[in-house]
Amino acid sequence: MRSTDPAQHADPPNGAGSLGVVVPAAGSGRRMGGVQKQFLEVAGLPVLHRALLPFLAHPRLVAVVVALPPDDAARPPGWLTSLDPRLRVVAGGSSRGESVFLGLAGLPEVDVAMVHDGARPLVSIDTVDRCFRRAVEGVGAVAGVPAVDTMKTVGPDRRILATPDREHLWHAHTPQAFPAHVLREAYALAQAEGFPATDDAALVERLGLPVEMVPGNPENLKVTRSQDVAVAEALLGFMEGA
Numbered sequence: 001m002r003s004t005d006p007a008q009h010a011d012p013p014n015g016a017g018s019l020g021v022v023v024p025a026a027g028s029g030r031r032m033g034g035v036q037k038q039f040l041e042v043a044g045l046p047v048l049h050r051a052l053l054p055f056l057a058h059p060r061l062v063a064v065v066v067a068l069p070p071d072d073a074a075r076p077p078g079w080l081t082s083l084d085p086r087l088r089v090v091a092g093g094s095s096r097g098e099s100v101f102l103g104l105a106g107l108p109e110v111d112v113a114m115v116h117d118g119a120r121p122l123v124s125i126d127t128v129d130r131c132f133r134r135a136v137e138g139v140g141a142v143a144g145v146p147a148v149d150t151m152k153t154v155g156p157d158r159r160i161l162a163t164p165d166r167e168h169l170w171h172a173h174t175p176q177a178f179p180a181h182v183l184r185e186a187y188a189l190a191q192a193e194g195f196p197a198t199d200d201a202a203l204v205e206r207l208g209l210p211v212e213m214v215p216g217n218p219e220n221l222k223v224t225r226s227q228d229v230a231v232a233e234a235l236l237g238f239m240e241g242a
């Protein structure tokens, strides 16, 4: 079993904090040749289904909003609508940010709001819980892992401009967790100003509010290219055998 017993996680600091999750899953999978990767199966379960399970197992979870492409939101798959009564579906937008914004609008009042990509099927409940615990304390928390490759900053012509010290570089995954009012404010401002971002933390960082990297599980890949389904199945086997 890749997630540990949720009962172990039943007592966050002060025993407080309700959790709401927005899952953007309204993309079109352009880098996979237009395949809706959120519905592809990894070891017999859709990617999106696997992405949801660790959140549904968290003892503080009160609501999940899944943003789907408008056509799918109008006719969601049966496995999704029957998965959990705390889950609802909304139509997403034309960018990830817009889908999260629309998802947040459908989320009830909660203490902690998290965002998790519907294309990340291998997140562990321990990763979810570590992010939750930091956000309950009032600090934004981004799951991620330290960079293992040397990273380069390049110009438009691919000329290398700098080789930043790898010790200070992390890959940012999801979930990303925040006090809910902070995330709502950050998204409202970003929408009003048309600020683009590929993750949620960037919108909170620009408000000058604290956000930290939290160690995630390294297997938590985002299914992005066709070969990632095979990689995800191999990683799942590794996690289940661990």
Ligand code: CTP
Pocket (backbone or CB within 6 Å): 023, 024, 025, 026, 027, 028, 029, 030, 031, 032, 038, 067, 092, 093, 094, 095, 096, 097, 099, 100, 117, 118, 119, 120, 222, 223, 224
């Ligand atoms: N996403 C979304 N709404 C969009 C675009 C993306 O909810 N308009 C979601 C995707 O479904 C995915 C997550 O955001 O769960 C991360 O996006 P990405 O990996 O880029 O997925 P796609 O946009 O589907 O893929 P691509 O960029 O290759 O088209």
Ligand code: MG
Pocket (backbone or CB within 6 Å): 027, 096
């Ligand atoms: Mg995309």
